[in-house]
Amino acid sequence: MSLLNSLLNAVRKKDPFELLIEPYIDHLYRLAFRYTNDQDLSEDLLQDFLVKLYPKYEYIKTIENLRPWLAKSLYNLFIDQIRKNNNDPVNNSEKEDALASFVAESPSIETLINNEQICNKMAEAVSCLSEEHRTLVSLHDIEGYTLVELTEFFNTPIGTLKSRLHRARNKIKESLILMEPFSE
Amino acid sequence: MMKCKEFKNSIFEYLDQKEDNNDLSFDIQAFHKHREECKRCRKHLENEEIFLYKLKQIPAPQPSAKFRRNVLKNAVKTNSDCKIKKNHLAGFATGFASAITIVVLVLLIYINTAPETSPQQTIPEVKIALFELKDVNLVFNVPQDFKGATLSMELSSDYELAGYPNQSKLEWQTDLVKGQNFISLPVVSTKAGKGELIAKIRYGNKEKTFKLNLLTIDTFSEETFPENKTG
Numbered sequence: 001m002s003l004l005n006s007l008l009n010a011v012r013k014k015d016p017f018e019l020l021i022e023p024y025i026d027h028l029y030r031l032a033f034r035y036t037n038d039q040d041l042s043e044d045l046l047q048d049f050l051v052k053l054y055p056k057y058e059y060i061k062t063i064e065n066l067r068p069w070l071a072k073s074l075y076n077l078f079i080d081q082i083r084k085n086n087n088d089p090v091n092n093s094e095k096e097d098a099l100a101s102f103v104a105e106s107p108s109i110e111t112l113i114n115n116e117q118i119c120n121k122m123a124e125a126v127s128c129l130s131e132e133h134r135t136l137v138s139l140h141d142i143e144g145y146t147l148v149e150l151t152e153f154f155n156t157p158i159g160t161l162k163s164r165l166h167r168a169r170n171k172i173k174e175s176l177i178l179m180e181p182f183s184e
Numbered sequence: 185m186m187k188c189k190e191f192k193n194s195i196f197e198y199l200d201q202k203e204d205n206n207d208l209s210f211d212i213q214a215f216h217k218h219r220e221e222c223k224r225c226r227k228h229l230e231n232e233e234i235f236l237y238k239l240k241q242i243p244a245p246q247p248s249a250k251f252r253r254n255v256l257k258n259a260v261k262t263n264s265d266c267k268i269k270k271n272h273l274a275g276f277a278t279g280f281a282s283a284i285t286i287v288v289l290v291l292l293i294y295i296n297t298a299p300e301t302s303p304q305q306t307i308p309e310v311k312i313a314l315f316e317l318k319d320v321n322l323v324f325n326v327p328q329d330f331k332g333a334t335l336s337m338e339l340s341s342d343y344e345l346a347g348y349p350n351q352s353k354l355e356w357q358t359d360l361v362k363g364q365n366f367i368s369l370p371v372v373s374t375k376a377g378k379g380e381l382i383a384k385i386r387y388g389n390k391e392k393t394f395k396l397n398l399l400t401i402d403t404f405s406e407e408t409f410p411e412n413k414t415g
Contacts, residue, residue, distance in 0.1 A: 017254040030244040050259035141239045146204040
């Protein structure tokens with residue numbers, strides 16, 4: 001960037017929308033990545049989201065707890081885009097079922113969680129979850145949203161969320177066990 | 185007395201409760217007691233704790249400095265680019281609308297020099313997706329030059345012209361030339377439902393009103409922007 005451009009950017013007055021949303025950009029970026037599981041798609045999703053969000057400035061500035069509201073809105077857009085494209089790349093429920101049938105012969109989860117490569121493997125296992133399970137695990141177990149916050153997010157009772165979370169975690173463990181025979 | 189199976193089934197709820205402060209559906213005293221007494225279950229609990237800890241460590245990429253710098257700017261710019269500039273509105277010119285936007289509707293308006301009658305005509309309708317900006321191109325066809333005609337555009341509530349927030353009506357003076365005069369209106373809707381755009385041209389003591397129905401469709405399966413329950 002030229003010096004002149006840098007100076008112009010430095011003196012450029014930020015739009016109130018930018019000032020309001022800027023603190024959430026990193027968080028939204030992470031969430032977009034958790035939803036899409038792809039960096040390019042997450043950038044497209046976030047850009048699209050912010051373009052659509054801009055006209056809502058007068059409304060969003062009245063929202064007291066903006067972080068979960070933004071997370072939910074971003075998720076809604078993500079789901080909407082999946083449906084629009086008539087393409088469901090994240091619905092891997094068949095894959096999950098197939099994984100489950102191999103678990104019996106595999107090593108124990110205790111052995112696996114001490115593996116140094118576990119973070120990468122866990123990320124891979126999470127990516128194999130259905131869109132619903134992956135979002136739930138990502139928001140609760142990784143991003144730290146509480147179950148109470150997520151009841152509103154998913155419009156689902158807390159008991160149901162607990163069961164889903166339990167199932168999702170078990171699927172991750174099953175995937176980890178399956179990955180082990182192919183690891184170094 | 186808690187059994188091993190019950191203990192194992194309660195572990196996630198126990199660990200989540202530590203984070204979320206939710207109510208527990210089991211007897212916490214019995215859970216603690218079992219943990220003290222059963223070595224295998226204690227180990228199992230420890231492993232589950234490690235599992236959740238490791239899960240929390242799954243990294244996500246950070247946005248690049250360039251993306252972070254531009255993403256909000258682009259959002260503002262994309263919206264601003266769609267604004268109607270007042271001097272642009274004043275500068276009606278024949279053939280202006282060539283290829284700038286997709287023409288969704290062509291309206292023909294004739295200003296009658298005779299007293300206006302109101303012939304029955306079908307009101308055209310434009311469909312708009314919720315929160316999406318739609319360029320509505322209007323073509324005014326006038327039989328002669330009208331210098332200093334007054335043009336006004338009025339939108340129902342829940343509709344806006346991009347760049348003119350909270351202004352339901354815009355009015356300005358312009359010269360209309362004989363033949364076709366084009367205008368592109370970037371309309372945004374903030375609520376699903378019906379509305380209308382009323383365009384008026386006044387010249388001398390004559391006035392012609394034209395109505396366009398707007399239909400906003402919520403294309404989201406759930407509303408993308410949920411109702412604010414906390415604010």
